[in-house]
Amino acid sequence: MTKPIHVTSEIGKLDVVMLKRPGAEVENFTPEMMPRLLFDDIPYLPIAQKEHDNFADTLRDNGVEVLYLEKLVVEALDAGGAELKTHFLDKMLTESGYAAGMIHHALEEYLLSMTTTEMVVKIMAGVRKNELDFVPQDLVSAAEEQDYPFFLDPMPNLYFTRDPAASIGDGLSINHMTFPARQRESLFMEIIIDHHPRFADQGLHVWRDRDQPGRIEGGDELVLSDTVIAIGVSERTSAGAIEDIARRLFEKKSGFEKVLAIRIPHNHAMMHLDTVFTMINHDQFTVHPGILGEGGQIDSWIVTEDRDGELHVDHHLDLKQVLKDVLGLDDIDLIPTGGGDPLIADREQWNDGSNTLAIAPGVVVTYNRNYVSNQVLREHGLKVLEVLSSELSRGRGGPRCMSMPLVREDL
Numbered sequence: 509m510t511k512p513i514h515v516t517s518e519i520g521k522l523d524v525v526m527l528k529r530p531g532a533e534v535e536n537f538t539p540e541m542m543p544r545l546l547f548d549d550i551p552y553l554p555i556a557q558k559e560h561d562n563f564a565d566t567l568r569d570n571g572v573e574v575l576y577l578e579k580l581v582v583e584a585l586d587a588g589g590a591e592l593k594t595h596f597l598d599k600m601l602t603e604s605g606y607a608a609g610m611i612h613h614a615l616e617e618y619l620l621s622m623t624t625t626e627m628v629v630k631i632m633a634g635v636r637k638n639e640l641d642f643v644p645q646d647l648v649s650a651a652e653e654q655d656y657p658f659f660l661d662p663m664p665n666l667y668f669t670r671d672p673a674a675s676i677g678d679g680l681s682i683n684h685m686t687f688p689a690r691q692r693e694s695l696f697m698e699i700i701i702d703h704h705p706r707f708a709d710q711g712l713h714v715w716r717d718r719d720q721p722g723r724i725e726g727g728d729e730l731v732l733s734d735t736v737i738a739i740g741v742s743e744r745t746s747a748g749a750i751e752d753i754a755r756r757l758f759e760k761k762s763g764f765e766k767v768l769a770i771r772i773p774h775n776h777a778m779m780h781l782d783t784v785f786t787m788i789n790h791d792q793f794t795v796h797p798g799i800l801g802e803g804g805q806i807d808s809w810i811v812t813e814d815r816d817g818e819l820h821v822d823h824h825l826d827l828k829q830v831l832k833d834v835l836g837l838d839d840i841d842l843i844p845t846g847g848g849d850p851l852i853a854d855r856e857q858w859n860d861g862s863n864t865l866a867i868a869p870g871v872v873v874t875y876n877r878n879y880v881s882n883q884v885l886r887e888h889g890l891k892v893l894e895v896l897s898s899e900l901s902r903g904r905g906g907p908r909c910m911s912m913p914l915v916r917e918d919l
């Protein structure tokens with residue numbers, strides 16, 4: 509029987525996916541807070557929600573079961589009862605900077621007075637100071653910036669469900685995220701995996717959990733085949749975490765034998781590998797030409813396990829050749845974002861033109877605003893399903909970032 513998480517490729521027919529419909533969190537902040545929250549603008553929420561519904565409908569129309577993060581968290585908490593709710597809240601408040609003390613207690617009381625759904629939605633949206641009828645008198649609050657409007661910051665990046673966890677084979681990594689703005693997000697996934705009846709006690713492997721040192725995010729984790737994973741060495745994923753997950757996958761006999769580490773520029777426009785490189789068919793990939801040096805060169809390393817159980821690392825430069833080698837293919841079609849025009853490539857990459865979600869081999873979901881790249885994909889024989897994108901793209905993520913595949917058919 510297929511496990512509730514089963515992903516052995518980036519392109520196998522998508523059966524089940526997890527999304528998060530943008531909520532109050534995507535507009536509950538000021539322009540001043542944007543850089544810290546990793547946003548470049550404040551989306552117009554009603555339109556962002558319409559666009560997101562269009563994305564979800566496109567997936568459903570193509571036979572995908574869509575699960576929603578908030579709902580899964582609520583169901584998991586309700587399955588665990590009052591004790592789990594308190595435990596979860598304790599962890600959330602501790603990671604929000606209130607391990608104990610007056611604010612901890614006031615927030616706990618406030619949030620526990622709500623239904624589970626209200627509580628979860630509220631934590632995601634953020635808690636402003638003026639919501640509570642309470643003036644903290646302790647040292648922590650005295651030392652805090654008085655004008656700062658929030659006790660709990662909003663989590664606007666939650667609609668990028670790809671990042672806090674990544675499905676790999678019959679399991680997942682629950683990620684230690686890089687920036688404080690996103691670190692609490694993976695707590696939701698932990699609760700779901702441990703307590704939701706659909707996922708708990710189903711023999712799923714947590715290859716690496718959120719307590720491990722070294723940062724890694726799902727946008728950098730690409731399952732190329734049932735034996736090969738590509739991982740970006742990026743702003744968000746450290747080389748140490750890559751070695752660590754490689755070791756765990758090899759040791760735990762996951763079936764994965766090779767980890768292909770690919771170094772990409774470390775900057776906000778290209779924060780993850782999937783913003784510049786995605787797999788869309790057995791032998792086709794999108795790639796942002798801006799990451800390749802002369803002759804298509806880019807630093808990459810194949811990590812394997814040697815006979816003594818030690819990691820073995822080989823350096824390579826030719827992306828096409830290395831992909832052919834690890835996938836055992838005679839040829840590879842690397843499709844340039846923007847059709848290779850450097851100006852269009854940069855513009856469309858900024859709006860996630862390379863960030864495609866394959867829902868079957870050769871069938872991809874993309875943002876409609878990247879019309880040049882979409883046309884190029886069609887010319888290369890792909891079926892392109894365009895979704896609305898004016899507001900969603902302001903969070904710097906596209907269809908791949910906005911989806912966490914849970915089950916794909918094997919190739």
Ligand SMILES: NC(=[NH2+])NCCC[C@H](N)C(=O)O
Nearest residue numbers: 546668727780903904905909
């Ligand atoms: N898988 C991705 N490319 N995710 C995009 C995440 C965008 C988000 N604003 C961040 O900076 O974290």
